[in-house]
Amino acid sequence: MLLARIADVSDQVAATSARSRKIAVLADLFSATPPAEAPLVIAYLAGRLPQGRIGVGWSTLKEPVPAAGHATLTIADTDAAFTALAQVAGPGSQGERQRLVHGLMAAATAPEQRFLLRLLTGEVRQGALDAIALEGVARAAHAPAADVRRAVMLDGSLPRVATALLAEGPAALERYRLRVGTPVQPMLAHTAKGVADALAALGPCAVEEKLDGIRVQVHRSGEDVRIYTRSLDEITDRLPEVREAARAIAGDALVLDGEVIALDGEGRPVPFQETASRVGSRVDVAAAAAARPVSPVFFDVLAADGAVLLDLPGRDRHAELARLVPEPMRVRRTVVTDPADPGQRAAAEAFFADTLARGHEGVLVKALDAPYSAGRRGRSWLKVKPVHTVDLVVLAAEWGHGRRTGLLSNLHLGARAADGTFVMLGKTFKGLTDTMLRWQTDRLRELAVDDDGTTVRVRPELVVEIAYDGLQRSSRYPAGITLRFARVLRHRPDKPAAQADTVDRILAGPQSPVV
Secondary structure, eight states: BBBHHHHHHHHHHTTTTOHHHHHHHHHHHHHTTTTGGGGHHHHHHHHHHHOOOOOOOOOHOOOOOOSSSSSSOBHHHHHHHHHHHHHHHTTTHHHHHHHHHHHHHHTTOOOHHHHHHHHHHTOOOOOOOOOOOHHHHHHTTTTOHHHHHHHHHEEEHHHHHHHHHHHHHHGGGGGGOOOOOOOOOOEEEEEEESSHHHHHHSSSEEEEEEEEEEEEEEEEEEEEEEEEEETTOOOGOOOOHHHHHTTTTTSSSSSEEEEEOBTTTTTTTTOHHHHHHHHOSSSSSSHHHHHOOOOEEEEEEEEEEEEEEETTOOHHHHHHHHHHEEEEEEEOOOEEEEEEEEHHHHHHHHHHHHHHHOOEEEEEEEETTOOOOTTTTEEEEEOOSSEEEEEEEEEEEEEBBBBTTSSSEEEEEEEEOOSSSSSOOOOOOOTTOHHHHHHHHHHHHHEEEEESSSSEOOOOOOOOEESSEEEOOOSSSSEEEEEEEEEEEEEEEOOGGGGBHHHHHHHHHSOOOOO
């Protein structure tokens, strides 16, 4: 397939905000896509390079290259060029990258060059993310979208499912089953304004502590234990104490969902950054585990003793969890059977207050009759936090002054718009510790696409959790609002930009009135 087709579809999808139109355009594209090339098409439309970082920034791309007169560049040619760029290293690498980029651009037409520039600088923002691409693949293959979605949930990879589905048709979906050792995309939660709102929305439910830890999925078959992150990366070797704890659990063929958390000497959770640092450590793991041990706390079970439990209601899955996992390794919870009962509502509010007093960040309210919808941010799990917080994407950062000289400090923050672009809502340098400043400077340098000496523009990939006191009207920003007293709570390297909050969610969410 020619790259020109991908560039054209990208422009068409960017030109419409209608989800149905996006899906129709993508379905036409996938109908003409050779199955083996589906992973590349999906990756490019989502703005991803399968090779990861290839060392190409604005300094390599700033020199204009005459465009080709007609389209001959295929996506296979493009992929080969990116692979060659990713392999460049050592003396003379800058010149070699320049030569390879020049050759790629010279083979591209003007529309293809524009698309390649967006792709290489992280600027592909037409809203053709995985959820829309999934619908397009389903329509192209004449398969129910719900069945395709479940296959992707269980396999963990839309590109793999799309390749099989486009090659074999709907019958390919029969092979996708939950298997111990293969991570499942985790179920996610929406936000509720408060406990009372969550109870009213869900009916009979459980109110659970929301721990400020790292989400993990633990698979165990016999003595073999595998531990995966929310993004399905395996981290088994980094968490020896969690591996041993999992081996002590009753039953077999287990898939458990939970968090790992580190506690201080008084049994209170340490700051998230410390837990994230421990989980991210790959060097001298034994010493790291001794210095900062973490504990698993489980809140769901997806499989046990050969049975797949995904479709069971939440109350039945928790009963199975309680049978298998000892209480110290289960999340604290209280059950509300009748949200209309004043006594039960008061007990739920008291549980929320006690959770905060214990140092945790809030509660998750979960419908008792809901199945485990892996990979979807459904309405049957609602999170409640005591402060206004949002997950935003860093669009740029400014070099600091004084004691912050040499560090990237003032962050330009963006929320997702309906069309897949990011809308700037304000700036903040507040809340950043010295450790956070050093870490974010290193990370943002990796993401940099331009530096004018004052401001570094970056690929929109780093998510930060921001606390704020309310919204304020502002003509300085495209959405007409800005965050009042915004401060950084933590970096979220575990969370992709596609899961950052939207402008619409922020406008509709729990906050002070706009002033």
